[in-house]
Amino acid sequence: MLKGFGGRQLRINLSTGEIRTSPLDPTFARKWLGGRGFVAKILYDEVPRNADPFGPENRLVVTPGVFSGNFGPSGSKCSFGAVSPLSNGEGDSTVGGHFGPELKFAGYDLIVFQGISPKPVYLFIDDDRVELRDASAYWGQGTMETEAALKRDLGEDFEIAAVGPAAENRVVFACIGHDYGRQAGRCGVGAVMGGKRLKAIAVRGTRSTPLHDLPTLKELTLRIIKRTAQHPNMAPWQKYGTAMFVGWSNEHGVYPTHNFQTTYFDRYAGIDGGPLVERILVTNKACFGCWMNCGKYSKVQIEGKDTVYVEGPEYETGSLCGGNCGFDQIEQVAYVNWLCDTVGIDTMTGGNIIAFAMECYEKGLITRKQLEGHELRWGNLEDVEHFIRMVVERRGIGEYFARGYQAAAAYIGGGAERYTCQVKGQGMSGYDGRGAPAMLLAYMTADIGAHHNRAWTITMDEDLGKDVIRGKAKVVVHLQHIRPLFDTISSCRLFWGEIDVTDQEHIDAIKLMTGWDDFTLEEAMRLSERIWNLNRAHFLERNGGPGRKFDYPNARFYEEAVPSGPAKGARLTLADLDVMLDEYYAARGWGLDGNPSREVLEDLGLEDVATNLERAGLLGQLSAPLPPVRGEKYKPKAF
Amino acid sequence: MMTVYLKGGGLLREYLQPDVDEYTRRVEVAEGRTLRQILEAIGIRPVHVAMAFVGNRLVNLAYVPSDGETITLRPPVQGG
Amino acid sequence: MRIQVTAEACSGCRLCRQVCVVEKFGEVNPRKARLRIEARFPVPGRYVPHVCDQCGDCAEACPTEAIVQRADGVYEVQPELCTACGVCIDVCPEGVMVKGPDDIPFKCDFCWRCTEVCNTGALVRVE
Ligand code: SF4
Numbered sequence A: 001m002l003k004g005f006g007g008r009q010l011r012i013n014l015s016t017g018e019i020r021t022s023p024l025d026p027t028f029a030r031k032w033l034g035g036r037g038f039v040a041k042i043l044y045d046e047v048p049r050n051a052d053p054f055g056p057e058n059r060l061v062v063t064p065g066v067f068s069g070n071f072g073p074s075g076s077k078c079s080f081g082a083v084s085p086l087s088n089g090e091g092d093s094t095v096g097g098h099f100g101p102e103l104k105f106a107g108y109d110l111i112v113f114q115g116i117s118p119k120p121v122y123l124f125i126d127d128d129r130v131e132l133r134d135a136s137a138y139w140g141q142g143t144m145e146t147e148a149a150l151k152r153d154l155g156e157d158f159e160i161a162a163v164g165p166a167a168e169n170r171v172v173f174a175c176i177g178h179d180y181g182r183q184a185g186r187c188g189v190g191a192v193m194g195g196k197r198l199k200a201i202a203v204r205g206t207r208s209t210p211l212h213d214l215p216t217l218k219e220l221t222l223r224i225i226k227r228t229a230q231h232p233n234m235a236p237w238q239k240y241g242t243a244m245f246v247g248w249s250n251e252h253g254v255y256p257t258h259n260f261q262t263t264y265f266d267r268y269a270g271i272d273g274g275p276l277v278e279r280i281l282v283t284n285k286a287c288f289g290c291w292m293n294c295g296k297y298s299k300v301q302i303e304g305k306d307t308v309y310v311e312g313p314e315y316e317t318g319s320l321c322g323g324n325c326g327f328d329q330i331e332q333v334a335y336v337n338w339l340c341d342t343v344g345i346d347t348m349t350g351g352n353i354i355a356f357a358m359e360c361y362e363k364g365l366i367t368r369k370q371l372e373g374h375e376l377r378w379g380n381l382e383d384v385e386h387f388i389r390m391v392v393e394r395r396g397i398g399e400y401f402a403r404g405y406q407a408a409a410a411y412i413g414g415g416a417e418r419y420t421c422q423v424k425g426q427g428m429s430g431y432d433g434r435g436a437p438a439m440l441l442a443y444m445t446a447d448i449g450a451h452h453n454r455a456w457t458i459t460m461d462e463d464l465g466k467d468v469i470r471g472k473a474k475v476v477v478h479l480q481h482i483r484p485l486f487d488t489i490s491s492c493r494l495f496w497g498e499i500d501v502t503d504q505e506h507i508d509a510i511k512l513m514t515g516w517d518d519f520t521l522e523e524a525m526r527l528s529e530r531i532w533n534l535n536r537a538h539f540l541e542r543n544g545g546p547g548r549k550f551d552y553p554n555a556r557f558y559e560e561a562v563p564s565g566p567a568k569g570a571r572l573t574l575a576d577l578d579v580m581l582d583e584y585y586a587a588r589g590w591g592l593d594g595n596p597s598r599e600v601l602e603d604l605g606l607e608d609v610a611t612n613l614e615r616a617g618l619l620g621q622l623s624a625p626l627p628p629v630r631g632e633k634y635k636p637k638a639f
Numbered sequence B: 001m002m003t004v005y006l007k008g009g010g011l012l013r014e015y016l017q018p019d020v021d022e023y024t025r026r027v028e029v030a031e032g033r034t035l036r037q038i039l040e041a042i043g044i045r046p047v048h049v050a051m052a053f054v055g056n057r058l059v060n061l062a063y064v065p066s067d068g069e070t071i072t073l074r075p076p077v078q079g080g
Numbered sequence C: 001m002r003i004q005v006t007a008e009a010c011s012g013c014r015l016c017r018q019v020c021v022v023e024k025f026g027e028v029n030p031r032k033a034r035l036r037i038e039a040r041f042p043v044p045g046r047y048v049p050h051v052c053d054q055c056g057d058c059a060e061a062c063p064t065e066a067i068v069q070r071a072d073g074v075y076e077v078q079p080e081l082c083t084a085c086g087v088c089i090d091v092c093p094e095g096v097m098v099k100g101p102d103d104i105p106f107k108c109d110f111c112w113r114c115t116e117v118c119n120t121g122a123l124v125r126v127e
């Protein structure tokens, strides 16, 4: 019997209403582990290459992994995956809170939706009882409204994941909301869910997860809790969460400002963690089983506006919806955060898109008339509120922004691509890469587009030199394996990154949960690499090659120097980017065209994928022998 | 000269090279030095310190520690 | 001797519930926990832990006197006297008694596991 997992999967055809429950195959579980692993494999195997992300053949995959609901070092995460309407490749996004654990307690490790429902529905799960129910009463409501309404109608002890009007209207960067302010935000997974007319998933689970050796697991976890409670990072983390780094990232010249025009926002003091805690914080908020609570739940009162409650702003929102849109007061940022959460758009790509539109307005590329008589000024709340409504309701020019960067830039013209701060259609995270070349490389090469959760390198860039191009690619590769691993096992990366819970301790916990005595960190890292290559192949098979041509950011990042602040003068050239890409592809065992080679795919047990790529003419040629281990851990030099 | 204790976890530990306990490094410094100067003297770049605390009080790198004080240093989030 | 609750500090992580069931039933399944966290969201945004304060209402309500007080003040269910009628569960003012195997009710016996893992100061052991 499979231990550590719920043991079952659900297949749901929204077109026909058919619901099938079956056992989870233990071999599949071990090979792909759950979370992001299940997502990658299922999308690769099941979605036809020419299928429209909004078509019935796309899948929406929902999967808590082995840690979810478990008694390990954290266990809160749940992955949502679909072929992304942003990148037209594999997309996955992970949400914390209590949803993943609840699914697990209901006994499910995997839900795969296909088809499109003829009318709005939500999925109701109460242990063995699984039903598609009419959702017309909730259709049109915001994510948090829907959550509250479903809890009222079904019971407080149901956990809800819901989409808002943006997803209903297929705004490509729509997210999925849960627990009043946590989101599976990226890759447009919400847009796919809304496009399937699936308004929400409500779940209650009462089962115990079968475990291999709970007594030893308990010992391990209690030991970790005791140790980390004393960790020097614990108290500041609990108090400020991630928001405190707005100040730090400004002081080091990596803070996106006015749509990444510069990397220093001189008025950041009003939107840092300090004002958040002092002015708007209501309560700290944690995911399931987490003893380091980074969530900040806030109450926002702005004159002339309704009082609103929102979880956040965390760092990414505080940068991308903060200085990047010119807001200098924490209340304003929190209000924009709430607006995005309510209508259900990702604050990251959303914040980017708003800033992009603002810059276009500043440069006269879009006009007041196109904005229905409104303006779109930096730091103006009314303007932003109106613009968001235009996008969500797809009114006028909002229609083009709702379709994503490419459509908007093409419509606007006048060289607007330069201002689309994205890679593969995904808006950049809250760090500017011009003063941190490896960070830019990480965005360029991330499987889902410019997202920092795959690799984050700012301090290494500072250590090795902000203008040093060479010698960093291997570390990016290593990070791209270790960091997403936490989304695969559904634990929170921050336990590893912030309070020194080791990677090996996570592996030990998995062994105790599952009884896989021979499971090793190497196996997990190889799985991560297998997922990475599978996603790359999937992307290429859908979009054509060579892969390299998709791996560049907008021209701002290789043609413009940072004009002000601590990183003033920092710039990279296209030639620099090419040097980094060459190194990166070599470190991965890919061809210089950015296509995976047969050698590396076979090494990872992906022979069938190599054959598919070969047939499509998308197989890369190794330019040097295949490195036996791809990626290298960064070792800070001793002083 | 006086003694200051610097405390840090995560990546900072690699730079701090703790010698008192798992997280703490003891440093002998001349009086009147700022935290920034102390860090630089032991080869830690300011980029590795996002926040500094004396007890519960948040201080910045211009802070001048007194003899025997413990300063808790917080590295940046590894990608928030 | 009591569990001191500071609701404002609670982050709603439910680690206390998880460890309670791990300790008492050897399972992971927070629904069986002998304490609960009430979440008042979206407004006003507050978690309120409910724990047993050994008030004795359960013992008073029990028709077979199956719940008795130990010398240290803790009330305990005697399974051999219990008829699984469930009255105690209904009367518990904090709503923290739960059904175990064979519907025998279980209650908090001050093992302090929850106070040991709670890292926010919301639950503190007081002698
Ligand atoms: S650190 Fe934050 S994101 Fe991670 S589990 Fe805790 S509350 Fe959730």
Ligand code: SF4
Binding pocket: C009, C010, C011, C012, C013, C014, C015, C016, C017, C037, C047, C049, C117, C118, C119, C120, C121, C122, C123
């Ligand atoms: S462990 Fe503490 S913070 Fe977490 S839910 Fe329980 S009482 Fe609240």
